[in-house]
Amino acid sequence: MAAVTFTNITKRYKDGPKAVDDLNLQIADGEFMVLVGPSGCGKSTALRMIAGLEEISDGTLAIGERVVNDVPPGDRDIAMVFQNYALYPHMTVRQNIGFALEVAKVKKDEINRRVDDAAEMLGLTEYLDRLPKALSGGQRQRVAMGRAIVRSPQVFLMDEPLSNLDAKLRVQMRSDIIQLQARLGTTMVYVTHDQVEAMTMGHRVAVMRKGVLQQVAPPQELYLRPANLFVAAFIGSPAMNLVTADVTVEGDDVFCSFGGHRLRISPKALDRYPGLRGRHGTKVILGIRPEHFAMEEDLELPADQVLTFRCELAEAMGAEVHIHAVIDVAPPTVDGAPTTAEDDPEALVTGTKVIARVDGIHTVAMGQDVRLAVKTHLTHFFDPTSGEPLR
Amino acid sequence: MIGIVAGVVSMLLASRTGDDELPVAIKLFMQVFSIVVTVAHLVAAYGVFRGIRRARTVSLITNYLLFVVAAAALLHQLGAFTAIGKFGTGLNKAFLPFLVIVVGLLWVLVAGQLRAKNPLAPGPNGLRKAGWGLAALAGVWFVIASDPSGMLSTIADRITQPVTIGTLLVAVGAALATRFMWQRRVAVHFGTTAAEEQTLSGLAFLSPNLIGFMFFFAGPLLFSLVVSFFEWKTTGTGRSFVGIDNYVRALSLDVSSADAANAGNEVLKPGYQVLMHMDWFGQNWVLGARDVEFWLSLRNITIFLVLAVPASVLPALVLSSILASRLPGMRVFRAIYFVPSVAGVIGVAIIWGQLFQSTVGWINYLILRTGEILPFVDPPAEGHPWLSSNSTALLSMVVVFAWMNFGFNTVLYLAGHQSIPKELYEAADIDGANVWQVFRKITVPQLRNTTFYVLITTSILALQLFDIVWILSTPEPGGPNNATTTPVLALYEEAFQGNDQGYASALAWVLFLIIFGFTFAQFRQQKDGATSGGVS
């Protein structure tokens, strides 16, 4: 078990662009850290730097107390599960799992014992003598994990291990991995592009974008107090609705106007975002999570916190209904992150798409007008230029 | 600290240059090498002492090279290399146990294959063990039968000579130094980066390959170029720098007018001999060259090229189109056609020599029988002497060459066929094209790149024609009357039967330039004419 420390880590490519830009990150001993972000954000590169598979251009990387910049991968006492599992095709499951021990010249009975233990932990005992090509995707993934476990390393690394599995298997494996890490207590660094995985699995989550660390915090923190617009838009599914609005401050009340709607902001919001007060007459970006909406009749809120939308599409999900609407305002853009709904930025609609989640008991028809109450005390506010939260 | 000591020790040992049993060039090389190594070791020792990072690299490389050279020299001293050759005798005596070993190892191999597919079946494992056992037993039998006593006594003799012992010590010292420097903790001590470590490791892997490449290819190549500027006698010690004289001699031509139609050497410049007679505008001309044989060989090889390459390529093109279809049995035909390419030139040439035999050869016989069946074929009364007639000797060799190579080219074309998209054929089908049109308008253009490659490789082979000529030409190689002399043959004779290897080297380079030029011209033609086809 050991901590992993990135200090001013940069990786530069030959032609200039930086894959990782001045990363400072401290992963505690025994922690489950998730690195998440869109493709190309540098998370895999950072992971591979821990493994020693990528060269570090600047900065120091330490595992435990040891600076490992120039230590070869085999000497770092870490184990990695690859996205494509990288099993040795010509070796049986037993040989695959035991390979590292064989290399370390461990005695044969000891190898067998540890392989058997790992196999039992992962439910692979009956497959020990099969070749990888005779296994299913999920089984191969477990073999890859077995290979990592059996070495009792100081750090586990996982590079999008679940992305090649089908949805149901993915959910199951997620919980298996969480329990495994809890049981073994080894430091785990986990890379994924799926923010649902990130939120459910990590003790802490590090959000990266274009090589720069955006925010590292426990999942709830990311959800409740995103450090910038990107994090806010990235975390949450369906994504947070972002709307450009004009601010009017009338005495103690703050109003936001957008696309023909006018919304009074609850004073509690101002406690979280005091910077809003000084924004009279300017534009801000409003961040309303879909779950911050409710049908008017389900929530007792004054009328100036209720908006009327025309329902463009209603998705009945069972426990809830997703109501899609359009606000007549140009959508703000956030590179690399969905703004509203997981849709393409080239949408032909020139308005801002909004999704609201309401209790499933309601039946909403397309084209119907709905009155939605907004929990403005939970709303987020960002500066439209810098993306900074107005705190 | 130990590293420094080891380095210094090796350095001292390396200063010995007293090898007086080796021939000149090697001795020179060793002396130069020893000096370089000594200097490098001094530098390295200094660097090691001061803990400079690069010192480790220098030390490693130096010691490694020293080890390689010393080990090679040691083996040379022990006669290990020539012993490999002499081992032929041993193998000859002990061939039967050798075959048994092979059978045993084959069992192991087959078992390995089976095991890869199914790791647990008991059969392959047993087979494997049996194979090893058999091989081991046969190995013992082999050693007994091959009687290595001669070899052992030679080694025993030589091992006691001081030079040998010295070389041995140097080799061992260098090896230890290398091993020591390579270790992880030394690398850490010097702060070697991961990138540097990779470089060293990469070079280490490449080294056997690279050393062989340098020593047996790059070195000789440069040497050949150098030699071509000398008059270099094979035996004896005549060696004088002549600049480009060799090249000039090879390529000189002279034209002069003559009175008679068959004028002799007297009308040409001194040193020139008659190459051929020409008749332009009613005037007799004589073309002369200083190296008539070489120019004749160029003439021959051009004729050969023009005939043999199409003969080897066109059938391949047509046949491959047939074989590319999914009709049953195509693989069998493909394998059959390929066999002449692998059977070995000498055997093939001997067989064809017999077929071309004028009196009892099958070719003449078959022509005769065909003449009986088909009225318009009119064979000569007696068999035509294919190989000893000026006009047909080269032609016969074209036949042999084409026979040998068309199968290989067919396979190359088949590979090219794989990349023609099916849709093109289907579209043509819908458009109602017939077989011939499809072939001309789709298959051939799509195979452009393959054709280019096939033409080049076949041409290069054709330009280097030697083996077939050596076996088949009568009454002496290149005959009759230089009708089948080829450049490589001329080169060989010049180098090993004539006495001037400098001149022969020049010929070799001229030939190389011809081949290179030819390839280059083809390349340009391909590039200019290339347009990407109609498949997106």
Place this chain on the structure above:
Amino acid sequence: MSVKRKGPKATAIRVLTYVVLVAVAAIVIFPFVVAVSTSFKRPTDIFTYPPSLVPKQDVTVPADQVGTDGDPVPVFTFPGRDDRPGEWALVDADAPLAEFRPLDDLERIIVLDAAAGERTGATITIDGEEEDVFLVDDGGTQVEAYRSRLTSGGLFVSVDDPDTSVLDLVNFATPSKEFGPRFENFSEVLAERDPETNGKGVGRSLTNTVLVTILVVLGQIITSILGGYAFARVQFRGRSTVFLMYLGSVMIPFVVLIIPLFQLMLQLNWRDNLVALIIPFTFTAYGTFLMRQFFLGIPAEIEEAALLDGASRSTILWKVMVPLARPAIATLATFGFLYAWNSFFWPLVIINSGNPDNAVLSLTLSTLGGRSSTDTNLVFAGAILAMTPPILVFLFAQRYFVENSASSGLK
């Protein structure tokens, strides 16, 4: 051309296709058939006209069957002579006999024993020469004849009726032949060089060639694996430069190198030794490329996983990459084998032609079968021996490639 069509036209095309293919195959196979048949023939059989594909041997009968003793006696027939039906054994090829011409028909010849005929005492002048007149037995009747020639010929005894015998010149009879391959061709050609036993020493060349080929193939495999791995997977400075050099080396025809290599062999004292055929050829640019190409195709993650498992590069190479590279290694081995087994030019240069102990097959064959060749049947036996292994290796290997391309199981 993968659409199957029906109809008489399509069938006709298909038949024509097969005819063409078979015809070409026949052209390919025919020389080999001739070679095989010649390798089993008797020396006298090879230069018969018209040429035949079937090795023949003389028909014989046991000696005692025809009233004599010793070796089996060759059998002849007299085609076109109805008065001499059946088979006749040539019991004595040196029987003294005489040709008599009857005086009433000087064109006819009666062949009798040399001592036959009684002198009548009369003489007759033929072409200005005086000849004795004899009384000879002409099929039962006595005629007068003169003796035109004394020679020796064959005493033929009828196989069916050993009491009947005939005298005639041997070449008026046709030897009877039956199918008879001569296996001794092979043992003779393999036997050690010896003018007495007619051994040709191919056996020694065979073992030499085996030695050279095996060592070359092993050497090539090892250096190519090492080199290919270095080029494929290890990043080192100057890699592309060196690679370009290797690429360029392919363009240089071997012919340019023979002279300097020859000199090098002289310096190393490797001339006329098999070593010269082995060591310079243990590295190969083609082989290196082949292995490099293959290694590049193996997913990098497998190697990374092994690195993380603590394996050294060397361990990774031999324990992980090489087992996966079996098809490529097999290809390399096959081509290396074919190259080494069939090489001729360089051995010709470097091995003394007067030294049979160090020759390889191609050299021995060329000396045997060259311009001054005798014993063509033995030469062909040698040629068959030389050509069979590469053909077998090729046929075996190409099936193996096809099989193996499907079963790599890489994921």
